[in-house]
Amino acid sequence: MLAPYALRTEDSRGRRHPEPAHAYRDAFQRDRDRVIHCRAFRRLENKTQVFTRRLSDHFRNRLTHTIEVAQISRTIAAELGLNVDLVETLALVHDIGHPPFGHAGEKALDAAMRTHGKSFDHNLHALRIVEYFEQRYAAFRGLNLTFEVREGIIKHSRDYSAQEYPHLTEYLLDQRPPLEAQLIDLTDEIAYNTADLDDGLESGILTLKQVADGVPVFARFYREAEKQYPQAIEKLKFNEALKRMLDRLAGDLIANTRARVADAGVKSVEDVRRAPARLAAFSDAVEKERRECKQFLYDNLYYSPDLKRDKEQSETIIREMFDHWMAHPEKLPASHRELVGTSSLPRVVCDYIAGMTDTFILEQHRQAFGKTAFSAER
Ligand code: MG
Secondary structure, three states: OOOOOOOOHHHOOOOOOOOOOOOOOOHHHHHHHHHHOOHHHHHHHHOEOOOOOOOOOOOOEHHHHHHHHHHHHHHHHHHHOOOHHHHHHHHHHOOOOOOOOHHHHHHHHHHHHHOOOOOOOHHHHHHHHHHHHOOOOOOOOOOOOOHHHHHHHHHOOOOOOOOOOHHHHHHOOOOOOOHHHHHHHHHHHHHHHHHHHHHHHHOOOOOHHHHHHHOHHHHHHHHHHHHHOOOOOHHHHHHHHHHHHHHHHHHHHHHHHHHHHHHOOOOOHHHHHHOOOOOOOOOHHHHHHHHHHHHHHHHHHHOOHHHHHHHHHHHHHHHHHHHHHHHOHHHOOHHHHOOEOOEOHHHHHHHHHHOOOHHHHHHHHHHHHOOOOOOOOO
């Protein structure tokens, strides 16, 4: 039961290399399966989301975060009558371009590239992974994903101008992406804003009082939970409040997006594409709450002294390994070394590092510099 503004599989612009239809899986279902079976997807398990393994092995990593985004996205997409298979594919692939060590790793890799007049962007890297680096099929290089999945990889979180990115013009840069892609950035926010409060509390870096003082929407739901379950232990009331917060974010995104679509008189994917602004959005009130929560996480968790050491070590490792391979390209594996010439050396080194898991780059660093960077102890 798809809404008129949903993207129907039969309306897909198709793949770069045409393939015969599958007997019982449509194009977006096949794309989802290709993503799940690719190597870059499996590596997410060993990439930091916010917390390195030093703190706990049951906190979210990039894979479990990705699964949570997919779960939230599917629920919201189904309720809006969108193409759930396309949404799920885009959610599963949304973080595939992230380098090791989370945001710190991305920042350090970008900084290293900027000293060579270049840059690193995880969305652009994700596109290179699915187009080029994944080699699974005899008939073509990359995963040969449909246009809509590749477009969503590029456009799920920001807009790219044709002027600045002429090689991306095939992705209709002057148009909005379909609602299926528009959802992902917002479901990503829902997932990590709530999950990071959870892991933040569990890690002991955040206290309940801090969260209640700094995140008004949480405080409201916590008071509700206290009234309803006065005997429950604190952590369970915390969970209850967090669950209600997630529900409010998801419910608001559904209701507000539906209202915006109706107000804009949108009746087709083409209308979504031509709308002057993205239509998937939270209401003003919930958007304000979301921003408060995010700011709280930056101030109290992401930039907390407890995570600072990991962050600084991550940045050092990325920088040292980048400089190491720039100075010794002969130490790159043959498969990467032979790309120098087709790509510049900084890009080849950057691509190599971006594909690594935390564990792999730590081992590379130990081999090159003979020291263990992260202590296993708290
Ligand atoms: Mg994410």
